[in-house]
Amino acid sequence: MLAIVCPGQGAQKPGFLSPWRELPGVEQALSSLSEAAGADLLRHGTESDADTIRDTAVAQPLLVAAGIIAAAQLHGTDEACPADVIAGHSVGELTAAAVAGVFGDEDAMRLVAVRSRAMAQSAAAEPTSMAAVVGGTREDVLAAIERHGLHAANINSAAQVVAAGSVEAIAALGEDGPAKARVLPLQVAGAFHTPYMVGAREELAAFVPSLTATDPSVPLVSNAGGEVVTSGARYLDQIVTQVASPVDWEACMGTLRKRGVTAMLEVAPAGTLVGLAKRDLKGIATATLNTPDDLEAAGALVREHAGVTASTDQED
Template sequence: MAASSSLTLPSLSLNNLPSSLSNAHSRTFHLPLPRSRVFMSVSAGSQVSVVNDALFSDYKPSNAFLFPGQGAQAVGMGKEAQNVPAAALLYKKANDILGYDSTVLSQPAIYVTSLAAVELLRARDGGQQIIDSVDVTCGLSLGEYTALAFAGAFSFEDGLKLVKLRGEAMQDASDAAKSGMVSVIGLDSEKVQQLCDAANQEVPEAEKVQIANYLCPGNYAVSGGLKGVEVLESKAKSFKARMTVRLAVAGAFHTRFMEPAVSRLEAALAATEIRTPRIPVISNVDAQPHADPDTIKKILARQVTSPVQWETTVKTLLNKGLKKSYELGPGKVIAGIIKRVDKGADIENISA
């Protein structure tokens, strides 16, 4: 990067899009990065930015945007958004980048539809004011990429390419070893861990299971080898689980089974321009916001093999004083989770 007195963020930033995008394909939007977020040093005649990763550590949330993950998809999603030019343009951009209809595969489809929901909200009376009021964002698994795009950490286009590769890499990892996921309903996390331990005593190392998604009290997803999942399902009733639900996913997401996907993600992330988000984006890996682009890249690569700390994220947001949250995208999974954590939580669905 050539030395200059300020930094600008190139390419498309969804948060600065005007309400009308009829000619957006021929324009580039620049978003200045506040000086307070970047500490500059000069080395060998070039400018190197060093970002304090703890920049957002004392964040105080009031309004949050929450983005869904895989499993929220539904037939017909995005239909309403097609009536809004800015949202329709996102689908066109996505189809041009992917080379196929972006509604075909679930991860790109959810990513695009969730950001289309932002444009749907923007087009409504008072929608821009709501968007401007959002001071924290996060997403469930895949939804973390959507949240980072919304926060300006990378462009819509770059995020879509990452999501496409992520889905392909996770599918290939799933094909390499038979595995699966199951939701355990009605137990606390300690009991679910005991259930996993009991199942793991009866299967070989390659088939073992672990908690992959800490969603909310009474709902935890377990991933592992198919034999381990089957044994866990057979033991669930004896541990007083209300039920188990096998999830319609390709494999054991957020476990070591996804290790083959990590190197491909690392390579793609290394080649992607990632910037300091303009608002805190809470990580699935450690339930913390990160400001340093290199740290964000490392976190995203680790995310596919790390348990999703969604319950901790939600509890932390509420304990820090979150007043209102919005679920943007298909389904109402996140709203249901939020209500399980706090029945009085104020959350609104903005579907597309």
């Protein structure tokens, strides 16, 4: 049973789209996606430096476009998604929804353009940031985050929680963190997936009625507690609330485990989610689709695992 997963903000790297532009039709596809997003993704994905593509309003459309382009090479634009289940981390949920056919690629880019600009504006309202807390016990980590007036924005795995809030509180957490844990500041300019993003949520809520969503072609695992979404309308509701609510990727992995997933393929720019799976979903096969050179191995994983029922019970 194959899961395709789509990474979130922070996975982007300078020039990571360059090798994809060599494939037939990709240049034209990126031009269309750029027009829909109102951003020069061709330039940002090949020439822009790390600081430029760190900007939320640039990074999010770039990530969604990259995932759409990479996934299309797996199954062709007129064929069904080969996954048995699909999921995305944060903005990666928009990529996952596009790949699963909830809406067309251009609508996905329109949606991510609104989402990214709204989140960037909310982030600019006051100085906020995020930090990864690695290690420690979950009880101690969450208690330390609460003690400093912060929010648990991302629950990424059993060993990693991302705290978000004011810059001062993030600094205080670094100096007075939970026992046996490291606090690693992240290079982001905003407390994403917290109440600081309420303004962005409202703007997204005003936009989504302009979209027509269809039910996903494969089950879509939501960041909201790992819920399996099979309704396009339900997906739109959740993508609105997601920007100001925690991303529970650990729960998503738990859902994949319960469904008997035997393999995970992460689309470009890949590595982060497969890395988490290697620790929390031990024993499954994994592959990353970062460049066209990875297509052969990715295709082999699809052929071996798509549609295959796990031979052992993988329940918690």
